[in-house]
Amino acid sequence: MILKGRTWRFGDNIDTDAIIPARYLNTSDPAELARHVMEDADREFPEKVKPGDIIVAGRNFGCGSSREHAPIAIKSAGIQAVIAESFARIFYRNAFNIGLPIFESQEAADRIKEGDEVEIDADRGIIRNLTNGEEYRSRPIPPFMQELISAGGLIEWTRKKVRGMRS
Amino acid sequence: MTITEKILAAHCGREEVGPGELINARVDLILANDITAPIAIKEFERIGVKEVFDRDRIALIPDHFAPQKDIKAAEQCRMLREFSRRYNLSLYFEVGRMGIEHALLPEQGLVVPGDLVIGADSHTCTYGALGAFATGVGSTDVASAMATGECWFKVPESMKLIYYGSLNRWVGGKDLILHTIGDIGVDGALYRAMEFDGEVIRSLPMHARLTMCNMAIEAGGKSGIIVPDEITRQYVDGRAKRPYRLYTSDEDAEYVEVREYDCSRIPPTVSCPHLPSNTRPAAELSHVTVDQVVIGSCTNGRIEDIREAAEVIRGKKVNPNTRMIVIPATQQVYLQAVREGLAEIFVSAGAVFSTPTCGPCLGGHMGILARGEKAIATTNRNFVGRMGHPESEVYLSNPAVAAASAILGRIGTPEEVV
Numbered sequence: 047m048i049l050k051g052r053t054w055r056f057g058d059n060i061d062t063d064a065i066i067p068a069r070y071l072n073t074s075d076p077a078e079l080a081r082h083v084m085e086d087a088d089r090e091f092p093e094k095v096k097p098g099d100i101i102v103a104g105r106n107f108g109c110g111s112s113r114e115h116a117p118i119a120i121k122s123a124g125i126q127a128v129i130a131e132s133f134a135r136i137f138y139r140n141a142f143n144i145g146l147p148i149f150e151s152q153e154a155a156d157r158i159k160e161g162d163e164v165e166i167d168a169d170r171g172i173i174r175n176l177t178n179g180e181e182y183r184s185r186p187i188p189p190f191m192q193e194l195i196s197a198g199g200l201i202e203w204t205r206k207k208v209r210g211m212r213s
Numbered sequence: 214m215t216i217t218e219k220i221l222a223a224h225c226g227r228e229e230v231g232p233g234e235l236i237n238a239r240v241d242l243i244l245a246n247d248i249t250a251p252i253a254i255k256e257f258e259r260i261g262v263k264e265v266f267d268r269d270r271i272a273l274i275p276d277h278f279a280p281q282k283d284i285k286a287a288e289q290c291r292m293l294r295e296f297s298r299r300y301n302l303s304l305y306f307e308v309g310r311m312g313i314e315h316a317l318l319p320e321q322g323l324v325v326p327g328d329l330v331i332g333a334d335s336h337t338c339t340y341g342a343l344g345a346f347a348t349g350v351g352s353t354d355v356a357s358a359m360a361t362g363e364c365w366f367k368v369p370e371s372m373k374l375i376y377y378g379s380l381n382r383w384v385g386g387k388d389l390i391l392h393t394i395g396d397i398g399v400d401g402a403l404y405r406a407m408e409f410d411g412e413v414i415r416s417l418p419m420h421a422r423l424t425m426c427n428m429a430i431e432a433g434g435k436s437g438i439i440v441p442d443e444i445t446r447q448y449v450d451g452r453a454k455r456p457y458r459l460y461t462s463d464e465d466a467e468y469v470e471v472r473e474y475d476c477s478r479i480p481p482t483v484s485c486p487h488l489p490s491n492t493r494p495a496a497e498l499s500h501v502t503v504d505q506v507v508i509g510s511c512t513n514g515r516i517e518d519i520r521e522a523a524e525v526i527r528g529k530k531v532n533p534n535t536r537m538i539v540i541p542a543t544q545q546v547y548l549q550a551v552r553e554g555l556a557e558i559f560v561s562a563g564a565v566f567s568t569p570t571c572g573p574c575l576g577g578h579m580g581i582l583a584r585g586e587k588a589i590a591t592t593n594r595n596f597v598g599r600m601g602h603p604e605s606e607v608y609l610s611n612p613a614v615a616a617a618s619a620i621l622g623r624i625g626t627p628e629e630v631v
Contacts, residue, residue: 208262
């Protein structure tokens with residue numbers, strides 16, 4: 047899988063209240079959540095972001111609440127992937143469970159500037175910065191998580207498992 | 214092995230597990246609320262099973278935007294109610310019988326020592342105070358577990374935090390955990406189990422243990438846990454709805470990091486905007502005026518917290534420039550506060566005494582901040598916009614400091630008013 051897009055930069059400890067404020071959590075409609083994505087980190091972001099864009103952030107991205115609305119808002123805004131130095135753990139598992147590609151790379155988080163074009167080779171864990179020609183490695187995805195991705199997310203994986211248990 | 218590794222091993226049918234291993238484990242209880250359950254319910258329906266794995270082990274609790282704050286919230290609450298009826302779930306809690314999930318489940322004996330609990334709420338880590346492994350997950354995890362009774366986990370590394378010395382007056386579990394987060398940072402325990410230990414913890418009452426484990430997530434922790442002891446046993450006996458098992462950590466258990474804290478050096482502590490790790494002694498913040506004071510939440514809404522605040526404000530008035538909102542975490546806490554005359558103390562002081570809800574903690578309802586307003590709250594997060602307008606500010610403290618601040622109209626310490 048190759049993902050290519052323009053990047054938006056965010057700092058450290060971007061919390062789930064910044065990704066999708068709780069005032070919008072009286073719905074779980076993905077399209078409505080997308081209209082407020084990252085709003086409390088950057089007021090204009092929902093208007094600026096374009097399908098195919100990529101978020102690049104620092105440490106502990108997605109800290110705070112367990113709300114799956116956070117990766118859902120990002121995914122349904124058309125953002126292809128998130129690259130960060132590190133992810134908060136519930137956000138990390140939520141992203142895999144719902145099929146939002148995420149990549150951990152300190153190098154990439156340090157070096158990519160807002161607006162850079164990047165190309166991610168998801169299978170090999172290589173991030174290419176097409177703007178400055180640099181190449182970064184992301185931390186390998188554990189085999190079980192790869193299994194989740196190839197199943198199409200946790201629900202599809204569970205469907206298969208439940209069918210297996212019956213037969 | 215650590216207590217965490219032992220509980221995880223027991224729930225995946227293994228003698229041993231070690232940090233970094235990915236396991237599929239059996240869960241004892243699954244929890245979701247009115248924000249997270251709607252997604253879990255929709256995802257569950259996609260799996261294609263006819264029944265849930267166990268109708269007595271799924272707790273659906275409308276607490277965040279309940280009592281239903283608007284039409285959309287009412288629709289979400291209705292999804293929980295209808296799902297619970299359709300699958301005949303025994304652990305659905307209607308408004309009037311509910312409480313904030315993480316206060317309600319321990320109080321009702323629905324989580325017990327040795328349990329493995331997952332909840333679609335980050336503060337699920339609270340139950341570690343009982344000697345259970347409990348962690349927050351997403352709605353999709355809950356959907357999958359409702360069908361199979363299992364969930365996947367990476368066995369976390371454990372870090373040990375040791376508290377010694379004696380506690381200063383007006384210092385409790387909240388101050389210890391805020392101080393700790395201030396020390397290690399909001400990702401200082403990322404992916405780890407935080408095991409709290411030491412002479413101070415061994416004599417710490419259960420409500421304060423619950424407060425400490427509750428905020429493990431605020432340091433990035435996967436879980437917080439305290440090895441169960443006589444205090445645990447006294448708390449669970451008479452309320453546990455299921456048999457329980459007390460696990461301990463071995464003498465030679467391995468910890469990725471050990472930190473020690475001299476409690477005699479920990480003062481009443483406040484987290485300043487906009488991170489829980491941004492801590493300062495309360496006494497150094499007397500220049501900060503407050504528009505609102507909130508006492509409650511899954512962190513500090515238990516009866517002991519309400520009593521502590523009442524002790525400070527008894528016979529006094531809320532400052533004319535400040536509003537105070539007191540929210541008992543459960544119906545039982547509410548009733549107890551009424552019986553002890555605490556409700557009257559708050560109302561006489563000019564405070565609101567509210568029905569249980571998460572409400573303002575997450576900027577839901579029942580006390581939202583306007584642009585530029587400041588609040589001191591016994592809640593758990595002070596992120597940008599957490600309690601309302603993105604340009605409002607939240608300071609986190611224990612109940613006594615919050616109550617003192619309500620009287621003063623600015624951040625202050627209980628010594629200034631009592």
